[in-house]
Amino acid sequence: MSSYQAPLTDMRFVLFDVLGAEATFQRLGYTEATRDVLDAVLEEGARFTETVLAPLNSEGDRKGCSLDQATGAVTTPPGFKQAYAQYVDGGWAGLTSPAEFGGQGLPHAAGVPLKEMIDAANLAWGNFPLLSHGATEALLHHGEAWQQEVFLKPLVEGRWTGTMCLTEPHCGTDLGLLKTRAEPQADGSYTITGTKIFITAGDHDLTDNIVHLVLARLPDAPSGSKGISLFVVPKVRVDRDGNTGAVNAVRCGSLEHKMGIHGSATCVMNFDGAQGWLIGQPHKGLMAMFTMMNTARLAVGLQGLGLSDRALQNALRYSRERLQMRALSGAKFPDKPADPIIVHPDVRRMLLTCKALVEGGRVMGYDAALQVDIAQHAADAGEREQADALVGFLTPIVKACLTEWGVECTYHALQCYGGHGYIAEHGMEQLARDARITTLYEGTTGIQALDLLGRKIMQLQGVGLKAFLAQVSRFCDEHADHAALAEFIGPLREKATQWQQLTMRVGKNAAANPDEIGAAAYDYLMYSGYVVLAYWWARSVATAEASAQSQAFKDDKRATATFYFARILPRTLAHAAAIDSGIGGLPSLPVEGHA
Amino acid sequence: MSSYQAPLTDMRFVLFDVLGAEATFQRLGYTEATRDVLDAVLEEGARFTETVLAPLNSEGDRKGCSLDQATGAVTTPPGFKQAYAQYVDGGWAGLTSPAEFGGQGLPHAAGVPLKEMIDAANLAWGNFPLLSHGATEALLHHGEAWQQEVFLKPLVEGRWTGTMCLTEPHCGTDLGLLKTRAEPQADGSYTITGTKIFITAGDHDLTDNIVHLVLARLPDAPSGSKGISLFVVPKVRVDRDGNTGAVNAVRCGSLEHKMGIHGSATCVMNFDGAQGWLIGQPHKGLMAMFTMMNTARLAVGLQGLGLSDRALQNALRYSRERLQMRALSGAKFPDKPADPIIVHPDVRRMLLTCKALVEGGRVMGYDAALQVDIAQHAADAGEREQADALVGFLTPIVKACLTEWGVECTYHALQCYGGHGYIAEHGMEQLARDARITTLYEGTTGIQALDLLGRKIMQLQGVGLKAFLAQVSRFCDEHADHAALAEFIGPLREKATQWQQLTMRVGKNAAANPDEIGAAAYDYLMYSGYVVLAYWWARSVATAEASAQSQAFKDDKRATATFYFARILPRTLAHAAAIDSGIGGLPSLPVEGHA
Structure with missing residues (x-):
């Protein structure tokens, strides 16, 4: 069975150090969202997900849900009901819902690490409370007073x-x-x-x-x-x-x-x-439903992130324990019958790919959530508007990239186990199977890509992209003379410029032929995701360097960022070439015809 | 449930037109391996796999095998035993085994399309006869006379x-x-x-x-x-x-x-x-076992190919039937409630990716099999030696690429179904789960990569690569003035040159630090696979153009090749960048430590 430990150190680093969430929460008027309160939420959330939800994950997969055909009643797997009661008793259901309906009134972003922990611990279980949030949002924004009174309270409390x-x-x-x-x-x-x-x-x-x-x-x-x-x-x-x-x-x-x-x-x-x-x-109705869908899409992105992290944790542990072959440069542990496989560069490649996508993806996902809070609660209308544009722009990227990377990371992590990864008892194959739904539901990756390029870039004239690029540019300017960051700032600035140019080329093509949007969309989305991640990796290193974190932590962030820039970011080259080949590189297939 | 139809038209095109297998077989002394005989094998093989094996695939997945703990006896899923009896009765078991032990004495490559069909129709079933071939090889090459007498005959006949x-x-x-x-x-x-x-x-x-x-x-x-x-x-x-x-x-x-x-x-x-x-x-024993392993590795590559093709066939059919949304450039079927999803460029991207990898991969896999025959039976020692070098060089590429692409193609094909792909009844998720084993067993992708770069390139000084590059170069020279092929020949020649240069850079790095081999191996293997495929795509177009195939067939090959060069081959850019970043881009991870 795979194990899970909530990555509290990195969650805190992302939320408080990189994103400065505490100050933002205070500025937005969430006076109760202090560091102490948020730390307690993280710690209690870790305890609940590690000790209550995670142990039910494997049996839930084996037993599944069952339906009584006579009554239409569905029975959940063993322990799910008790765990849900604990979730309600702990006040988790309404963590980020308004106090007037019985919630705890914490900001949206404060609930995001909990969401990640729940998904990593037990994705199937997490799907039961998941859509309560969407329903809550829809009723809050579009419901009549009596509907809010009647339906919202039990939803917020988790009774329904x-x-x-x-x-x-x-x-x-x-x-x-x-x-x-x-x-x-x-x-x-x-x-x-x-x-x-x-x-x-x-x-x-x-x-x-x-x-x-x-x-x-x-x-x-x-x-x-x-x-x-x-x-x-x-x-x-x-x-x-x-x-x-x-x-x-x-x-x-x-x-x-x-x-x-x-x-x-x-x-x-x-x-x-x-x-x-x-x-x-x-x-x-469709517009009201979109209120729910955006929340749900960001939430599904976190599902991909959670599964990736759990997969990585287990692959890391296995790669440290499993002894097989000697390092090519000579035995690293001559007293053991073989070296642990983590010494092999190709195993490190797989682990570091997961690590770069998980830790970078965490900043990306949490940042989008923070923009939701700013869009709803900033005092300044201009700030709200800009944050809203960022949310619209980032949502398809977060949803699609974190879930595609979820499929990729669970693939690599399983691969680290060799044949053992294919065997159910290790739990790695469950993570891969569970992750596979995330690129499908709440809009496939292709749909996210169309939303990004067709709507957020073309129709809305890239206002969200511009806001994001301004942020990147500001960061690069601030650190222009920071020698320790030079290996990241230069390539980041270059890539951001190329992104802008690529966007203009795509826009020009699409103006001539709308099918060019469909031809470019997927590769444009993935390209964007990798540049967004490059920004967050550069910022993560900058933040770590300036923080009170341990030297080991700083070294670890820098090493992972180095890997990211050297070995993941170049994927943009392939995506850019695909985009630039346009609809001409994507010939039509006969609608009728043999397979 | 997913369906399967053996792709006989493309199999024939690859075997006879692109690879000229009939002439080669005759030259090698396989006088009975005429076009008529081979056509009959293809047609009977299609009938057997489509009507006997394919219908058992889904139930085999649901029921699985069972073990009687008291006796240690394993029972196979319903129908497997009867299908195996038909396989033996049909003489399929010994199709390519020596006549002196009861086989049909056909060349190895003549059995490869059958192998692909079996794997596509029912991978799980195909694993029962699979390793008989390896055992046969080991006994043929290393067994004493009495061992051959006693064990080979029943293996060849399929009785054991x-x-x-x-x-x-x-x-x-x-x-x-x-x-x-x-x-x-x-x-x-x-x-x-x-x-x-x-x-x-x-x-x-x-x-x-x-x-x-x-x-x-x-x-x-x-x-x-x-x-x-x-x-x-x-x-x-x-x-x-x-x-x-x-x-x-x-x-x-x-x-x-x-x-x-x-x-x-x-x-x-x-x-x-x-x-x-x-x-x-x-x-x-290890050396004797390698005899079995090489055969098994090429066979596992075909498993990836077979699953990819079956996935593609079903995704194509679904994409033609499923009506959803209108084409961005305006309704293509205004009389229907929506357009079939195959009109959407992003759906085509997924289908064409599968098509390019399947049809190109088929040439790659069949060619390697043909080299096995040449290595064993060519009259000229130099030709045998060169074919042997090619087999050694191509085996890890065929095994790793066809299986990695198997995972990728079953992913894309499932994705074409949207949420329906995740549901068992459509059969797409079984293909994805089945494909996942192929990058693990008979040596993981990482092991294939080390075999290619560490052994075939470094230790054996790239003799197989040189032979392959000479082949590419000859082909480019032959078609240098062929205007209709210019869009492929130029990029192919350029990529082949870059491959050579990249190999020299990797070799130089590796000479200084053996860990550089491990750092580069995976990306070098994938890079190589994409260049090999570019060659086969260019040759497929050249062959199709010169053939008596229909215009629709020729157009189809050209369109798919265009797609391949425009949208898949650029992946080499990302792989090359990763390789060139060297071990420095792949920092070590602490062997002890937190997850």
């Missing part, structure tokens, strides 16, 4: 959980095709009828009620994506005064058999005239 | 299967550490005692006997890898006259629970004073 019911058998990305119907009733409610698939935590035994946020069409709805409305549909009916009543006409029809996250219930949900309530304006 | 028993719990790559003991007996036999792990097809119900090839130490053995001997240990005892007797003291102790290839029995084998016979010279 939430879902996002978007996908139907014939439409995932293309929600304009959805068919679920909503009929208005005399009492102001609606009856919802249709089938939704891939509903994470659609049913389970952790709570008494489940709050489904459902996209459906009103009778007078325009066709396509402009005719979609959002409804709240509880598993157990609730009236406007919050009284629960009969079971609603919604039930789980089947559970999907999946490659991984077996402990997470992925449900087909049948709505058969279920009672629901409209959230926000008619036909404006 | 073979295994390779190398790995022990504490040693995989580093066989010098192995502990299994062999004690000489008065009758000339040996008693073998020890535990072997990861033994593919170690026990099963397909045949009455199993021939284990086992590495063990004699009492007077020097320590390390120079003290290892090879023994043949049948499951059921056999005397020198071929009479079978009592069950031998070898049994399966447990089956591994694995990420994939559930239908393949991966056994812990306990040898408890089992009767065995020495193969070849005492203490020279």
Whole structure:
């Protein structure tokens, strides 16, 4: 079985030293978000995830969820229910929700390390509370007062959980095709009828009620994506005064058999005239749903990060223990029957790849979360606007890169184990299987790439990119004479300039032919992610040097940054060449025809 | 469930048109290996694999193998035994084995398309007959006459299967550490005692006997890898006259629970004073085992190829059927509710990546097999020697690249399905799980990389590389004035030159510090693989143009080659940068310490 230890030292370094989160929180008016409070959250979070969630991970994979076909009731794996009760009792559910609804009122970014720990400890379990946050956001921003009163409090306290019911058998990305119907009733409610698939935590035994946020069409709805409305549909009916009543006409029809996250219930949900309530304006449901989706996308990015870190931790330990062959330059441990495999450069290549992507990715993911707080709470409108642009720009990068790197890191970490990595008992293959979902759900990597290039760069004229580049430029200027950083600042500045030029070339091509956006999108997104990471690595070294961290810590950061710039950042060369080849390098394939 | 159709058109194109295999076979004296015979083998092989093996693949994954703990007997999934009987009845087992032992005497390369089909249709099933070939090779080259008489015939006919028993719990790559003991007996036999792990097809119900090839130490053995001997240990005892007797003291102790290839029995084998016979010279077992390993490595490369092709076939079909969103440049099928996703450039990027790696990889894999035939049967000693150098050089590239690309292609193909790819019923996730073993067994990618750079380039002074580069150079010269090929010939020549220069730089670094070999090995191997593929793509276009293939076929080859040169070959830029950063870009990690 793979083990997990929350990386508190690096989490603190990222949050407090690199990103200066404490000062930002104070500036944003989160007076209670002091270093002491945040440290306590980190330590208690580590205890909860390491001792309660992590031990359930392997059995959850083996046993999975089960469905009682007669009742539609889903049973979660052994221990999941008890762990969830502890999660609620510990006040974790509402950590970053508003105090007026029973939350702890901490900033969004303060919840992010906890999220990473939960995902690393037990991704499948983490999917049960995950979408409560999205539902909370949607209700906070678009719900009527009585809806907030009735639904928000139990969600925030964790007594109920939430879902996002978007996908139907014939439409995932293309929600304009959805068919679920909503009929208005005399009492102001609606009856919802249709089938939704891939509903994470659609049913389970952790709570008494489940709050489904459902996209459906009103009778007078325009066709396509402009005719979609959002409804709240509880598993157990609730009236406007919050009284629960009969079971609603919604039930789980089947559970999907999946490659991984077996402990997470992925449900087909049948709505058969279920009672629901409209959230926000008619036909404006997709916009309300986007509120949930952005939060969910950043959260899925953290899933990739958490799994990568757990995979790395185990691969590091195994590579230190496993004795096999001698170093090419001569035995390093002649008293042992062989050298530990960590001495072999190729094993180090795999470990350092994970380390560079995990630690750099952590800064990237946490920074995006901090921008969410700034976008919502900065006193200055200009600062809010800029942060909002950064969030929009960074969200697809964080989601896609951290999950693609999650697939990559779990691959390398498993590879370090050799054949043993393929065997279930070591737990490495579970991490790889679990990671595989993250580049698919909440928008595939291809969809994130289109969001970045088509919307954030082209439609919004790259306002987020400009803000980010200004930040990079400022940092490079500040450290222009810092000899100890010269090996990073020069290449970073050069790469940032190339990024800008590349963006202009892509923009020019796309203006001539919109298909150029699709041809460039994926490589543009990955290119961007590697430059963003180069910036965070350079800043991590600069921050470490100036900090009170140990010399070993500083050396470690510098060595990993050196590796990153030498061996990972050059991937941008391949991505740039692919982008520059344009749609001409991507010939069409016959739509009809033999395979 | 994923489907499979043997790609006979492309197989024929590769074998006969690009590689000119028929003429080569005739030249090597395989008079019976005519086009007619080979065509019949392809067609019958397609029928067998498509209709017998492929339908068992999904259930084999779900049911897996089971072990009777009381007897140590392994039961294979439903249908496997019947399919194996058909395989034996069809004469497939001995297709490329010598006629004197009951084989059909066809050349090695003639069996390779069948191998690809078997792996694509049902990788887990394919692992049962797989190592019979290795055992056959070892006995042919190193066995005494009576051993050949007794063991070879049933292996060739398929009445018995073979295994390779190398790995022990504490040693995989580093066989010098192995502990299994062999004690000489008065009758000339040996008693073998020890535990072997990861033994593919170690026990099963397909045949009455199993021939284990086992590495063990004699009492007077020097320590390390120079003290290892090879023994043949049948499951059921056999005397020198071929009479079978009592069950031998070898049994399966447990089956591994694995990420994939559930239908393949991966056994812990306990040898408890089992009767065995020495193969070849005492203490020279590792060399004899290498005979088996090279064959097995090329075979595992084909596994990656087969899975990639099956994944691609299904992703292509799905991408043509699945309607989602409109093309960015405007609706392509306005009468449908949405366009098929194959019109989206990013979906094409994934499909074309698979297509370029599969079709190019097929030439690479088949060519290596053809070199094996030339190395063994060419009349001219110089030609044999050169082919032998090419086999040595190409084997690690074929094994590592085709399997790494297998992981990549099954990733892309699954990704084309979106969330549906993660669901078991579509069969795409099984392909991804099955593919994951191929970069691990028969030597990890890292081990292949060391074999290529440390042994084939450095120790053997790149004789195989030189032969390959000469081939590339000849081809470029021949087509120097061929305007229709200019877009490929120029970049190919340039890349080949850079490859040569890179090799010299690596060699110089390595001479100064042997750790530089380890630092460069993986990236050097992948770099090499991409250049090799560029050559085969250029040749594929040249061959297609000059052939009687349809215009659609020619266009298809050219389009895929264009894609390859534009969007895949640039990966060499990233690999070259990583190589050139040397050991300095790969800092050491503390052997002791926190994760």
